[in-house]
Amino acid sequence: MKFWLKQPSSLDLIGPLTLDEVRAQMQAGTISWDVQALEATGQSLGSLKHSTDWVALSSVLPRQGDPGSPTSGNSPDSSNRLVPSAGGRASSAVVTRYRDAYRVGAALVGLGNAIKAAGAVLGGIIVVSSLSKGDGPFAAAGVFLGATAGLLFRVCGVMVAAQGQVLRATLDTAVASSHFLTDTERADAMGLPHTVVDRSRT
Numbered sequence: 001m002k003f004w005l006k007q008p009s010s011l012d013l014i015g016p017l018t019l020d021e022v023r024a025q026m027q028a029g030t031i032s033w034d035v036q037a038l039e040a041t042g043q044s045l046g047s048l049k050h051s052t053d054w055v056a057l058s059s060v061l062p063r064q065g066d067p068g069s070p071t072s073g074n075s076p077d078s079s080n081r082l083v084p085s086a087g088g089r090a091s092s093a094v095v096t097r098y099r100d101a102y103r104v105g106a107a108l109v110g111l112g113n114a115i116k117a118a119g120a121v122l123g124g125i126i127v128v129s130s131l132s133k134g135d136g137p138f139a140a141a142g143v144f145l146g147a148t149a150g151l152l153f154r155v156c157g158v159m160v161a162a163q164g165q166v167l168r169a170t171l172d173t174a175v176a177s178s179h180f181l182t183d184t185e186r187a188d189a190m191g192l193p194h195t196v197v198d199r200s201r202t
Contacts, residue, residue, distance in 0.1 A: 001018070001019070001039065002015065002016035002017060002018050002039070002040040002184075003015060003016060003017060003018075003019070003022065003037045003038060003039055003040060003060060004016050004017075004037070004038045004039075004040055004048055005017065005022070005031060005035045005036065005037055005057070006035060006036055006038075006054070007034070007035055007036070008034070008035075008036055008054075011049045012092060013045065013048060013049070013092060014031070015040065015184070016040035016184055019060070019061055022037075022057070022061055023061070031057075033056075033057055033058060034057075035057050036054040036055060036056060036057065037054070037055055037056070037057045037059070037060045037061070038051060038053055038054050038055070039060075042193065045092065045095070045096070045188075094178065094180045094181060094185075094189075095181065095185050095188050095189045098171060098174070098175055098189035098190075099188075099189055099191070101167065101171050102168065102171055102189070102190065102191060104164075104167065105164045105165070105167035105168040105171065106164065106168075107164070108160055108161065108163050108164025108167065109161045109164035109165060109168075110164075111160050111161075111164075112156075112157045112158065112159070112160035112161025112162070112163075112164060113157065113161060114157070115153055115154075115156050115157035115160060116153060116154050116157030116158065116161075117157075118153060119149065119150045119151075119152065119153020119154050119156075119157065120150055120153070120154070122146075122149055122150065122153065123146040123147060123148075123149045123150025123151075123153070124146065124150070125146070126142055126145055126146030126149060127142060127143050127146035127147070129142065130142020130143055130145070130146065131143070171190075172190065175189050175190055
């Protein structure tokens with residue numbers, strides 16, 4: 001089970017993290033008990049930011065013995081506070097940027113496929129119309145024109161779709177090698193389920 005974390009007054013997100021990872025961050029002093037938690041169930045970033053289901057971290061993580069816990073006898077130190085402006089905000093911006101770029105790649109692929117389909121339809125219409133006029137030079141010219149139009153549209157569609165695929169491949173390389181993203185954030189940027197990350201860790 002994993003959880004997203006955020007400050008009550010902020011929309012910047014950290015995670016998703018397992019409870020062990022949350023404890024490790026508390027021991028490292030990067031988060032404190034004033035953060036809120038929400039179970040990660042594959043939600044989009046937009047729905048996470050506007051969700052009303054956020055709860056206090058103590059609701060999902062026992063306080064006993066944790067650094068900065070009110071029951072442990074230690075007062076929370078200012079160093080135990082989450083600093084999303086340097087981490088969560090930056091990583092969220094990077095993920096959003098990559099997601100937008102992936103959408104452009106998908107749009108190019110879709111446009112290329114649409115061009116190919118339009119060429120096939122247009123070429124077929126020209127050929128059928130020409131043959132319906134009867135035999136002779138006119139019909140032959142119509143068939144040639146329809147075939148040529150369909151071929152040109154297909155070539156253009158392949159070129160446009162190829163640009164989208166090249167963009168996707170370039171983004172895959174950039175996301176995989178980015179030092180600003182965790183494995184989970186890489187999966188989010190690529191639009192992959194988090195189970196892919198879990199399988200890669202086993």
